[in-house]
Amino acid sequence: MDTALQILQRYWRFSDFREAQKPILEAVLSDTDLLALLPTGGGKSVTFQVPALVKPGMTLVITPLVALMENQTAQLQTLGISAACLHSQQAPEQRRKTLTGIPQGRWKLLYLSPESLLSPPAWERLQQTIINRIVLDEAHCLTSWGSSFRPDYHRIGAVRRSLGNPPLCAFTATATPRTQQALVDLLGLQTPKILRNSPYRANLYLQVRKIWYPQQRLKEIQQFLTQRTLETGLIYLRTRNGTEKLAAHLRTLGFNTAAYHAGMAAEQRRETENRWLDGKLKFLCSTNAFGMGIDKPNVRWVIHGNTPLDLAEYVQEIGRAGRDGQPSKVLLLASEPTGWLDPTDRDLHRHFRQQYLEQRKKARQQLAQLPKTGTYRLEDALSLAILHEQGQLQWKTPFDYLLNTQSFQASAVELNTMEGYLGCRGCRWQFIISAFGWPKQSVCGHCDYCCPKAAF
Structure with missing residues (x-):
């Protein structure tokens, strides 16, 4: 730990690690396999970036996000640390430079997607260098279903074995006990240390509103936004078409917004993302394609215009609000239970x-x-x-x-886990923390059940 602290002070200019970082850092430095549940914004990057400089060889950081790769690499390079990233959107010359540097031992950290990792040019060179650790960011992509599902994540356990069996550290913001076990099994983690943080966020005020007819959804959103014209936020919808239609409708009402989804060109997505990060757009109408790896501290609210598929996805998305610790609103607009009036x-x-x-x-x-x-x-x-x-x-x-045709086990994907949350007749935060394997606490005072008169 002494060497790690010296590296932190030398490059990052911090006097010490945060308390929440220390157990993770100790596990990483001990070269054990690790599954860490830590919300984005909790300082997880430092817990594997510092150890990468302690050990000889290169740390592989596998992430699905091009923007995050580039941002992290740029920050490390600014600090004087030899880091690089590899993805399909790079200019050919930059890609060649990165690939050439791998067998030469030029990089201490290499960020790349699972798809880039398994491409022939990268794979050939990775076997010519020492890999001291593999870090898997956004590990829930392994068990998620939908737009965040990445098939190549399923080959990472075999990647580790083929690269000399270095320690594997998997990070995610949220995972139920069932999903945690699935991650351990699918990645082939070897007697891993599992470090968890409660999903409870005392500064997030949770509310669910029943929608009885389609136009009510638009009215609720418009009313909510009218009261918060100066605040930054996010609206999540289930479909690409839904984001386009809502963004267009709200622009006609004078709201400064744009749609965001995986069907947009990469350059357009990046431009939209940067406009929101810079404050030029107050909020986005997005599918769940937006948000992983994004750390904007002053997001004051998150709206779900449709019910998410599962509770883990919901908790992940509402966790993008209130990163600065200030009170923030979370509103879920759910169709009435029968689906007869609003299907x-x-x-x-x-x-x-x-x-x-x-x-x-x-x-x-x-x-x-x-x-x-x-x-x-x-x-x-x-x-x-x-x-x-x-x-x-x-x-x-x-x-x-x-x-192995004789074996079969149930999928780790948990569809329809939102039904219990929508229908719960008690504290919503208690329901969430219980679903994620934590003991129930006293009523939170931060949801529409515990504090029905709160100004949402």
Whole structure:
């Protein structure tokens, strides 16, 4: 720890680590496998960046976010630390420079996506250098379903074995006990240390409102925004079309906003993201494609225009509010339970669940056609990931698999876990912390049940 503290003081100019960082730092320095549940903004990056400078060799940081890769790399370079990133949007010359530096031992930290990691040019060079640690950021992508699901995350356990079995540290903001165990199993973590922080945030005020007809949703959003014209926020919706329509409608009313979703060109997404970070846009109308790795401290509110698929996704998204510790509002607009008067949420959930079931049906059908042992093919990526999640496929290397048709385990994806939250007749924060495996506490005073007269 003494060497780590000296590095922190030399490069970051901090006198000491935060208390919440110290247990994580100790685990990383001890070279054990680690699963750490730490909210974004909790200072997790320093807990693996400092150890990367303590040990010889290079630390691989696997993240799905290009913007985060570039921001982290730029910050480290500003501090005088040799860091680089590798992604598909880079200029060819920059990519060549980064790749050339890998076998030369030029980089102490290399940020890259799982897809870039497993590309032939990168993989060939990674086997020519010493990897002292693999860090997996946003590890929930391994068990998420939908736009955040990344099939190549399922090959990371095999990546570690093929690179000399360095320690593996996985970070995520939220995970239920079931998801934590799934992450341990799918990544092949070896007697890992598991460090958790409670998801409870005393400065977030939670409210759920029932929507009885489609126009009410627009009226509720408009009324909420009219009272907060100077505040920064986020509106989450389930579909790309929904974000476009809502952003266009709100602009006609004079609100300074834009849509954001994965269907936009990468450059357009980055421009929109930067305009929001710089305060040029007060809020965004976004799918869940936005937010991972974003740390904007003064977000005063988060609205969910539709009910999220699961509680972990919801907690992850509301956690983007109030990072500065100031009181912030969280509003969920949920269609009335029967879906008779407002079928929006019911139809969306039915659509996404059907997609989910169809993909798993396709994977099971493909199981009968795949050879007992085989090699990764891009067109099979999703099915192979699903079979791995269900325990019916093992990655021998990142590119070669072995089928196990006798084994089957339930998916870690938890659909419809929001129903209990919407229908709970008690403290909403108590419901959340209980769902994430923490003992219930006294009433929070920060939700519409405990404090119904609070000014939402």
